[in-house]
Amino acid sequence: MLWKDYYSPTTLDEVLDLLEQHAGQARIMAGGTDLVIELERGLRQAPTVIDVTRIPDLDAVTLDDDGLIHLGPLVTHNHLVDSNIIIERAFPLAQAAWSVGGPQIRNRGTVAGNVITASPANDTITPLMALDASVTLASKQSRRTVAFEDFFLGVRQPALADGEMLIDIAFPAMRETERGCFIKLGLRRAQAISVLNVAVVLDFNGDTVTRARVAMGSVAPTVIRAPQAERVLVGSVLDDDAIDETARLASRAARPIDDLRGTAEYRREMVRRLTRRALRQLRDATERAGWPQKRAMLWGPNGPQPSRLAASAVHQNNGQQPIETVVNGKRVTIRNANGKTLLDALREDAGLTGTKEGCAEGECGACTVWLDGVAVDACLVPAPRAHGAEVVTIEGLAASENPTVDDVHPVQRAFILEGGVQCGYCTPGLIMAGAALLRENTSPTMGEIKQSITGNLCRCTGYYKVLSAIERAAADLS
Numbered sequence: 001m002l003w004k005d006y007y008s009p010t011t012l013d014e015v016l017d018l019l020e021q022h023a024g025q026a027r028i029m030a031g032g033t034d035l036v037i038e039l040e041r042g043l044r045q046a047p048t049v050i051d052v053t054r055i056p057d058l059d060a061v062t063l064d065d066d067g068l069i070h071l072g073p074l075v076t077h078n079h080l081v082d083s084n085i086i087i088e089r090a091f092p093l094a095q096a097a098w099s100v101g102g103p104q105i106r107n108r109g110t111v112a113g114n115v116i117t118a119s120p121a122n123d124t125i126t127p128l129m130a131l132d133a134s135v136t137l138a139s140k141q142s143r144r145t146v147a148f149e150d151f152f153l154g155v156r157q158p159a160l161a162d163g164e165m166l167i168d169i170a171f172p173a174m175r176e177t178e179r180g181c182f183i184k185l186g187l188r189r190a191q192a193i194s195v196l197n198v199a200v201v202l203d204f205n206g207d208t209v210t211r212a213r214v215a216m217g218s219v220a221p222t223v224i225r226a227p228q229a230e231r232v233l234v235g236s237v238l239d240d241d242a243i244d245e246t247a248r249l250a251s252r253a254a255r256p257i258d259d260l261r262g263t264a265e266y267r268r269e270m271v272r273r274l275t276r277r278a279l280r281q282l283r284d285a286t287e288r289a290g291w292p293q294k295r296a297m298l299w300g301p302n303g304p305q306p307s308r309l310a311a312s313a314v315h316q317n318n319g320q321q322p323i324e325t326v327v328n329g330k331r332v333t334i335r336n337a338n339g340k341t342l343l344d345a346l347r348e349d350a351g352l353t354g355t356k357e358g359c360a361e362g363e364c365g366a367c368t369v370w371l372d373g374v375a376v377d378a379c380l381v382p383a384p385r386a387h388g389a390e391v392v393t394i395e396g397l398a399a400s401e402n403p404t405v406d407d408v409h410p411v412q413r414a415f416i417l418e419g420g421v422q423c424g425y426c427t428p429g430l431i432m433a434g435a436a437l438l439r440e441n442t443s444p445t446m447g448e449i450k451q452s453i454t455g456n457l458c459r460c461t462g463y464y465k466v467l468s469a470i471e472r473a474a475a476d477l478s
């Protein structure tokens, strides 16, 4: 049992009341991509979970009349990647969001959750630091705004008091004369946390830098700025000497440690190289060169649809409140699953064992289902989150309940015909990801097909046949 009481409030006021009533016992849950794992591993205790994802209108990215961009507490990484405001006026943040996990993680994980977890390796913190962001925190008694530079007290230590909720992240939109970029070094290109990352935002007058902000992640207990490097940049033209000197000073500001992902020495050297690469990109105006024109979101043709409860709900483990949900088009009542993940509830209580558990921590995508039309990892979704929602599992993809090869879903048929299955363990998740892609993009390029399965691992097929199968299904559907 991961928690005792699970609340789904539908207003902010209710959240603040609940935080006060359950002082010291309650934890806010947004996407759950950090919190569910912490609870599973026993790293955190939270007898009371307050799931804030049913509160309407908290997922907006807006630009106000003062030129400030605001992110609501339910803005996910995929919301950022899809936002023209972010792509045009806060490009390093769009790049950072695109580098997070895979599509299923980006569909659930929020920027607020990333910030509150406060790991120095968390990717959105670095560009937000370079963009001079601040957070607004609300409790029953007060409301306060804290600059990013004052918000991170140490490794995973945000300056968030018990009873507070982050309700806004704000920062100035980049002006026309400003340019910026974010570069991440991971052990692979998806589903990998940063070995280190760098964000640079510069303002120019002609070729001369008039303002510089250089931020670095995973090189100190918190994300840090490199003030000496910034000072050297101001007044310079970005020639090779200025770039090399700035990169050297950024590397000197780093205070990394040795860990599993790299030694301190390696990190210091890579700070130098990444900073140099970022500055060269900004000098040559090539920072947007690799930005994909179409991005695999796996959230359906119309983007994420609001999933709201008409009224707030509470699911207590010692209570009788069943989870009333719709699975594969049928109304389903699930009892005694209030303290479980959706994956366990589907497999153990709804009898739907097609959805597999590979890792139980968001890494493998074997548990991919669609929650209100959006592809998610069911192992990181609390079962009561399905109350009043719609879930589609692998069993619901085919046109009939006992399909033949002729009436399975086109992606399922293509997997059979292309030999995209060996042991079959990863197959349901890959098919749910591929089918999600084809709902939003009927003629994907091979690059987009690859993007769509970056949240899924297969240990057998080597992926080529899987990619061919999704390509074939797209051709069959067009």
Ligand SMILES: Cc1cc2nc3c(=O)[nH]c(=O)nc-3n(C[C@H](O)[C@H](O)[C@H](O)COP(=O)(O)OP(=O)(O)OC[C@H]3O[C@@H](n4cnc5c(N)ncnc54)[C@H](O)[C@@H]3O)c2cc1C
Binding pocket: 027, 028, 029, 030, 031, 032, 033, 034, 035, 036, 073, 099, 100, 101, 102, 105, 108, 109, 110, 111, 112, 113, 114, 115, 116, 117, 121, 122, 123, 124, 160, 164, 165, 166, 167, 191, 192, 193, 194, 361, 362, 363
């Ligand atoms: C497989 C995998 C890959 C990942 N890859 C990356 C990666 O590449 N880069 C990266 O940076 N991260 C990565 N992550 C981490 C994770 O996805 C992010 O940190 C995510 O943004 C957290 O957001 P969430 O909504 O899921 O937070 P939750 O898990 O819901 O919450 C996280 C913390 O924030 C608190 N919280 C959430 N919202 C609020 C609020 N509004 N007010 C107060 N407290 C709040 C919660 O109580 C909890 O302590 C990965 C995670 C997984 C499982």
Ligand code: FES
Binding pocket: 356, 357, 358, 359, 360, 361, 362, 363, 364, 365, 366, 367, 368, 377, 378, 379, 380
């Ligand atoms: S991602 Fe859910 S079981 Fe691996």
Ligand code: FES
Binding pocket: 420, 421, 422, 423, 424, 425, 426, 427, 457, 458, 459, 460, 461
């Ligand atoms: S077919 Fe065996 S894990 Fe993918």
